[in-house]
C-alpha cells in the first residue's frame with residue numbers, strides 16, 4: 001500500500017512538471033487537480049448514494065420489482081434475471097437447444113467481431129458458434145455473409161447492437177424467421193437504444209441485457225433476458241424457476257462492490273488505479289461463465305431506482321459522441337461506424353446511445369500512437385477486442401472474416417460518459433491532430 005501510494009505521488013509530480021510550459025516548473029494546483037490527476041475511464045454510469053443505500057437495504061422483493069419494471073418498461077411478455085448476461089444467454093440457448101424440434105439445428109450465428117463471452121455461453125450450452133463477417137461501416141452483420149450461413153442447421157442468430165449502435169433488423173429478421181431460426185438481440189451494450197422505433201432488445205424473439213461494469217446501466221453485475229413473444233416462454237420460465245437465488249451475504253457483497261465501482265470510476269480514482277498505465281485484462285475472463293446463479297437483490301434494487309434515469313445518461317452519452325464525431329470527421333484516416341438511417345418519415349427512428357464512441361484507425365502504428373497520447377492526456381481509450389472471434393477461438397473458425405479482423409485490431413473507443421467535459425473533448429481533438 002505504501003509503495004503504491006509513493007509511486008502515485010511521484011507519477012503526479014512528474015506529470016505536473018511535464019505540463020509546465022517553456023521550462024517554467026510551477027506547481028499550479030489547478031493543473032494538478034484538474035488535468036494531471038484525472039484519468040477518464042472508458043465507460044461509466046452515475047452511481048448515486050441513494051442507489052447504494054437501496055442496494056444495501058434490498059430484499060427478495062426487490063427482484064420481483066425489477067423484473068416487473070423491466071417487463072413493463074420494455075413492454076415484453078416476460079423477463080428473467082441472472083448473475084450475468086452470459087449466464088442468462090447460456091440458459092436461453094440451452095433451453096432453445098433442449099426444446100428444438102429438429103435435432104440438426106445446432107448452429108448459432110454471431111458476428112465475428114464482438115465480446116468473446118457470447119461464445120462462452122454458446123459453447124457451454126453445447127451449440128456450435130458460427131462467426132459471420134461484419135460490415136465495418138456499421139459493425140452490423142455483412143448481409144451476404146449472413147445469408148450464406150443461414151440454413152437448416154441454424155438454431156438462432158444473435159444480432160449485437162455493438163457499443164449501443166442499433167443494428168437494422170427489418171430485412172434480416174424476415175430472412176432469419178424464414179430460415180426457421182430464432183432472432184436474439186444482444187443489447188448488453190445498448191440498453192436504451194432504439195431499433196425501428198422500438199427499444200433495442202425487444203424486436204427479436206429474445207433480448208439480452210447486461211448490468212456489469214461498463215454497461216449502460218452498470219449495477220456491478222447482473223444480466224437479463226427478455227422473452228418478446230410466446231415462443232418457448234413456458235419452457236424458459238420452468239428452467240429459470242430451478243436457478244438458485246443469491247444469498248443475503250452475496251447481495252451485501254455486491255452492494256459493496258457497487259459502491260466501490262462508483263468510487264473507482266471517478267476520474268481521480270481511475271488515475272490512482274492505473275498509475276502504472278494500461279493493464280492487461282485477464283485473458284481467461286471472457287471464457288468463464290461466472291456464477292451460475294440468479295441476480296442478487298442489491299443489483300435489482302439499484303436497477304429499479306435508476307431505470308428512470310437511464311434515458312438521461314444515454315442522452316449525455318449521445319451528445320458527447322456526436323460532438324466527437326463532428327470533430328474527428330476531418331481526419332481521412334479515421335472511420336466512425338454509422339448509425340443506420342431511420343425511415344424517411346422518421347416514424348421508426350434508429351437511435352444510438354454510444355456507450356462508447358468506436359473509431360477505426362486506418363493503420364495500426366497510428367492507433368498505437370493515439371492510444372499512448374490519449375493516455376498521457378488523461379483519456380483511457382478502450383481497445384476492444386484486439387482479436388476477432390476467429391483468432392480467439394480458432395477451433396470454431398470455418399472461414400476468414402477480414403473485415404472483423406481489421407476492426408478488432410484497428411479500433412479504439414473514446415469515452416462518452418457524464419465525466420467527459422469540454423476540456424476533455426478539446427484534448428481528444430488535439431491528440432488526433434497531433435498524430
Ligand SMILES: Cc1ncc(COP(=O)(O)O)c(C=O)c1O
Pocket residue numbers: 084085086087114115117118160186188189209210211212222223
Ligand atoms: C455484447 C456483449 N454481450 C454479452 C456480454 C456479457 O455480459 P456479462 O458481462 O454481463 O456476462 C457482454 C459483456 O461485456 C457484451 O459486451
